[in-house]
Amino acid sequence: MADPDFAFDREALSRALELMGGKSEGGEGAPSMPAEMPELGLGGQATLDFLAPAVLGKASALGDATAFAHMDPPTPWITWATTLWNASVNQNLLHPATAPTAREIEHRVIDWLTPFFGMSGGHMVPGSTIANLTALWAARECAGVKEVVYGESAHLSVGKAAHILGLAARPLPCGPSGALVPKAVPEDLRHTALVLTAGTTSTGAVDDLSLCGRAAWTHVDAAWAGPLRLSQAHAHVLSGIEGADSVAVSAHKWLFQPKESAFVLFRDAARAHDAISFGGAYLAAPNVGVLGSHGATAVPLLATLLAWGRQGTATRIDALMAAASELASLILSHDQLELLAMPQTGVVVWRPKRTDLTEPLFAAMPPGSCSVTNLGGERWLRNVAANPNFELDAFATAMEVALRGLGIR
Amino acid sequence: MADPDFAFDREALSRALELMGGKSEGGEGAPSMPAEMPELGLGGQATLDFLAPAVLGKASALGDATAFAHMDPPTPWITWATTLWNASVNQNLLHPATAPTAREIEHRVIDWLTPFFGMSGGHMVPGSTIANLTALWAARECAGVKEVVYGESAHLSVGKAAHILGLAARPLPCGPSGALVPKAVPEDLRHTALVLTAGTTSTGAVDDLSLCGRAAWTHVDAAWAGPLRLSQAHAHVLSGIEGADSVAVSAHKWLFQPKESAFVLFRDAARAHDAISFGGAYLAAPNVGVLGSHGATAVPLLATLLAWGRQGTATRIDALMAAASELASLILSHDQLELLAMPQTGVVVWRPKRTDLTEPLFAAMPPGSCSVTNLGGERWLRNVAANPNFELDAFATAMEVALRGLGIR
Numbered sequence: 001m002a003d004p005d006f007a008f009d010r011e012a013l014s015r016a017l018e019l020m021g022g023k024s025e026g027g028e029g030a031p032s033m034p035a036e037m038p039e040l041g042l043g044g045q046a047t048l049d050f051l052a053p054a055v056l057g058k059a060s061a062l063g064d065a066t067a068f069a070h071m072d073p074p075t076p077w078i079t080w081a082t083t084l085w086n087a088s089v090n091q092n093l094l095h096p097a098t099a100p101t102a103r104e105i106e107h108r109v110i111d112w113l114t115p116f117f118g119m120s121g122g123h124m125v126p127g128s129t130i131a132n133l134t135a136l137w138a139a140r141e142c143a144g145v146k147e148v149v150y151g152e153s154a155h156l157s158v159g160k161a162a163h164i165l166g167l168a169a170r171p172l173p174c175g176p177s178g179a180l181v182p183k184a185v186p187e188d189l190r191h192t193a194l195v196l197t198a199g200t201t202s203t204g205a206v207d208d209l210s211l212c213g214r215a216a217w218t219h220v221d222a223a224w225a226g227p228l229r230l231s232q233a234h235a236h237v238l239s240g241i242e243g244a245d246s247v248a249v250s251a252h253k254w255l256f257q258p259k260e261s262a263f264v265l266f267r268d269a270a271r272a273h274d275a276i277s278f279g280g281a282y283l284a285a286p287n288v289g290v291l292g293s294h295g296a297t298a299v300p301l302l303a304t305l306l307a308w309g310r311q312g313t314a315t316r317i318d319a320l321m322a323a324a325s326e327l328a329s330l331i332l333s334h335d336q337l338e339l340l341a342m343p344q345t346g347v348v349v350w351r352p353k354r355t356d357l358t359e360p361l362f363a364a365m366p367p368g369s370c371s372v373t374n375l376g377g378e379r380w381l382r383n384v385a386a387n388p389n390f391e392l393d394a395f396a397t398a399m400e401v402a403l404r405g406l407g408i409r
Numbered sequence: 410m411a412d413p414d415f416a417f418d419r420e421a422l423s424r425a426l427e428l429m430g431g432k433s434e435g436g437e438g439a440p441s442m443p444a445e446m447p448e449l450g451l452g453g454q455a456t457l458d459f460l461a462p463a464v465l466g467k468a469s470a471l472g473d474a475t476a477f478a479h480m481d482p483p484t485p486w487i488t489w490a491t492t493l494w495n496a497s498v499n500q501n502l503l504h505p506a507t508a509p510t511a512r513e514i515e516h517r518v519i520d521w522l523t524p525f526f527g528m529s530g531g532h533m534v535p536g537s538t539i540a541n542l543t544a545l546w547a548a549r550e551c552a553g554v555k556e557v558v559y560g561e562s563a564h565l566s567v568g569k570a571a572h573i574l575g576l577a578a579r580p581l582p583c584g585p586s587g588a589l590v591p592k593a594v595p596e597d598l599r600h601t602a603l604v605l606t607a608g609t610t611s612t613g614a615v616d617d618l619s620l621c622g623r624a625a626w627t628h629v630d631a632a633w634a635g636p637l638r639l640s641q642a643h644a645h646v647l648s649g650i651e652g653a654d655s656v657a658v659s660a661h662k663w664l665f666q667p668k669e670s671a672f673v674l675f676r677d678a679a680r681a682h683d684a685i686s687f688g689g690a691y692l693a694a695p696n697v698g699v700l701g702s703h704g705a706t707a708v709p710l711l712a713t714l715l716a717w718g719r720q721g722t723a724t725r726i727d728a729l730m731a732a733a734s735e736l737a738s739l740i741l742s743h744d745q746l747e748l749l750a751m752p753q754t755g756v757v758v759w760r761p762k763r764t765d766l767t768e769p770l771f772a773a774m775p776p777g778s779c780s781v782t783n784l785g786g787e788r789w790l791r792n793v794a795a796n797p798n799f800e801l802d803a804f805a806t807a808m809e810v811a812l813r814g815l816g817i818r
Binding site: 002003005006007008009010012013014016017019020021023030033034035036037038039040041042043044046047048050051052054055056058059060062063065069070072073074075076077078079080081082083084085086087088089090091092095097098099100101102104105108111112113126127128129130133137155156157159160164165166252256258259260278279287290291292293294295296299300302303305306307308309310311312316367368371388389391 | 411412414415416417418419421422423425426428429430432439442443444445446447448449450451452453455456457459460461463464465467468469471472474478479481482483484485486487488489490491492493494495496497498499500501504506507508509510511513514517520521522535536537538539542546564565566568569573574575661665667668669687688696699700701702703704705708709711712714715716717718719720721725776777780797798800
């Protein structure tokens with residue numbers, strides 16, 4: 001009963017490529033989706049034509065010259081090609097029998113990445129929220145922790161993981177830049193998991209990683225800034241991370257992967273994996289970590305690292321760090337604007353000195369160029385250096401136009 | 410600083426398609442992956458050529474005529490095309506600003522699917538393990554449950570979710586077919602989440618869904634059999650599911666999606682979502698459920714349902730149910746083989762009457778045609794009707810050859 005919809009269809013897939021190539025023209029004509037599931041189908045080709053203006057044309061443009069708002073990067077085409085391959089072979093990494101090569105590729109990419117963090121191994125997960133949950137689950141099992149302490153600027157997933165795991169959650173004060181105040185860390189951490197953040201969401205601050213090892217378990221949430229370890233120029237920003245018990249890194253941020261791609265690493269991976277594994281009658285290998293079956297997200301990650309090498313990856317991250325510094329300098333030199341602090345990991349937080357104009361300025365900037373964040377009850381504009389196509393000149397011009405429109409300068 | 414690796418590259422992507430088209434020839438020449446991350450990159454094109462024999466050629470062939478071993482289906486090309494689009498636009502569904510259309514598409518596909526299960530809403534997750542964890546988390550918050558009871562044939566993720574959530578886990582006895590023995594369900598379920606399975610992993614059995622509503626919270630793990638609700642011929646197999654408080658369904662099983670695609674639905678979605686939401690200073694909308702940011706897995710699911718309609722989807726599931734029945738009849742009619750039971754949801758469990766030949770027969774069958782499972786301490790062969798390209802004749806011929814080689818008949 002061979003079904004042609006499950007076969008390689010060169011014409012249909014070429015049409016999908018063509019529609020991608022023309023995506024900048026789309027958007028306006030995007031139809032609304034039917035309110036109910038159709039009883040009869042449109043067929044594959046008509047579905048592509050119907051969906052392209054919405055899925056491609058109306059998507060947020062993360063790779064525009066002025067896009068600098070979020071930790072979500074555009075993605076290199078090598079990840080599109082290999083994600084396409086993944087979808088077509090649909091390997092399930094749960095069983096060696098269903099994913100002979102893809103499992104090997106995941107082990108390989110984890111082997112490549114662990115030395116940068118001083119860890120011994122780990123596994124891939126769909127994002128750092130699951131990575132943080134996995135790490136704190138291991139902390140509960142391996143170190144018997146009863147509570148989790150973390151800077152109040154930590155990602156909300158840290159408190160969420162503690163809540164899910166039935167652990168007490170104790171946020172600690174942070175300084176004005178967003179980093180944990182080291183003196184606020186309790187003396188007695190014998191039953192505590194200490195979570196340190198390398199690159200907070202709001203300001204990109206890095207907690208004092210020399211605190212690693214002070215608690216029964218130290219987890220570093222390096223979702224954002226973790227990839228700086230691949231850069232010879234910036235690895236030192238995360239010095240001390242090698243003293244952690246576990247590390248979370250999002251590959252769909254500064255490693256430019258499509259969502260959902262992240263990894264969790266452990267100093268003693270064999271022990272941690274053993275503590276968070278469940279078996280089953282039908283399983284050739286136990287279920288390691290929170291997920292059961294999972295897909296081959298390691299394939300585009302390995303492909304990217306293979307295509308660029310460590311150096312090509314680091315060059316892109318270094319360029320983004322430089323762009324953030326240059327933007328910060330520009331803001332610093334502007335007598336009507338206020339910079340929160342020089343960026344530590346590519347996050348630039350600033351606002352007009354006339355703070356009543358923060359929201360109007362945000363509204364006047366091109367869509368996707370800025371985001372807003374709350375710090376100490378006040379609104380700030382926030383830029384994140386995640387887009388390798390960013391052009392500071394284009395951004396600066398747009399900013400001048402917006403400022404002039406608001407009567408600033 | 411426009412980076413060409415982040416641009417649409419027609420030639421490179423066409424080459425990726427070409428390599429897919431020729432994948433059957435690959436495999437033998439697959440190189441091993443470098444032990445360490447390369448310092449300098451190979452470039453994109455060379456990386457595609459290097460990886461294709463491994464990623465495409467050595468992948469487990471889920472769409473072969475004899476492939477009938479696991480709950481992992483081959484995928485239709487419409488999902489490859491739309492997954493490619495997703496990778497290229499990389500929308501993050503956390504923020505309306507970063508995924509204006511993709512968020513709408515997720516809401517729409519959930520709206521399409523909820524009526525089949527009598528639920529009011531829900532959200533997408535990377536698999537039914539996370540769906541089960543999410544549902545039991547909601548049960549803990551909304552109904553204050555302290556323990557989880559479930560048939561001992563339930564998926565291991567149910568016990569795992571209870572463990573993560575700090576809930577007592579109490580497996581109950583199942584009958585020979587794998588379904589929960591209704592009499593074994595405790596009378597007092599006022600502080601209990603009852604998990605019923607629609608399609609157990611080992612045998613595809615469906616628990617008595619008229620038990621829905623007996624406990625403080627009833628969750629139906631319909632990871633495998635959920636999509637039968639789209640079939641007019643087979644929807645009745647899951648009658649009673651509309652009385653559940655939550656339902657988990659894997660779209661990467663009988664809805665033919667690439668991994669990782671699943672959804673969790675709630676009878677009172679507003680209340681459940683409210684109980685499992687976390688906010689953050691930088692968030693325009695709260696984080697609903699276990700994950701933080703997530704990708705646009707609803708796009709290929711909506712595309713598939715749009716291309717096929719309810720009818721085209723149901724036709725494929727119905728054909729697979731028929732194929733499982735025919736295989737079961739074939740085994741039943743063979744005087745040297747034993748069938749566990751007629752399949753309820755497309756899972757066929759059988760073995761040679763000479764049980765010392767079970768493992769040799771498994772080894773003699775084509776790779777990917779059968780799996781093995783343990784039931785009551787004994788080994789059985791297991792087939793799963795997940796592959797629309799399955800050909801019973803090809804399977805029967807391979808089985809005859811294997812049996813003859815073992816001296817059976």
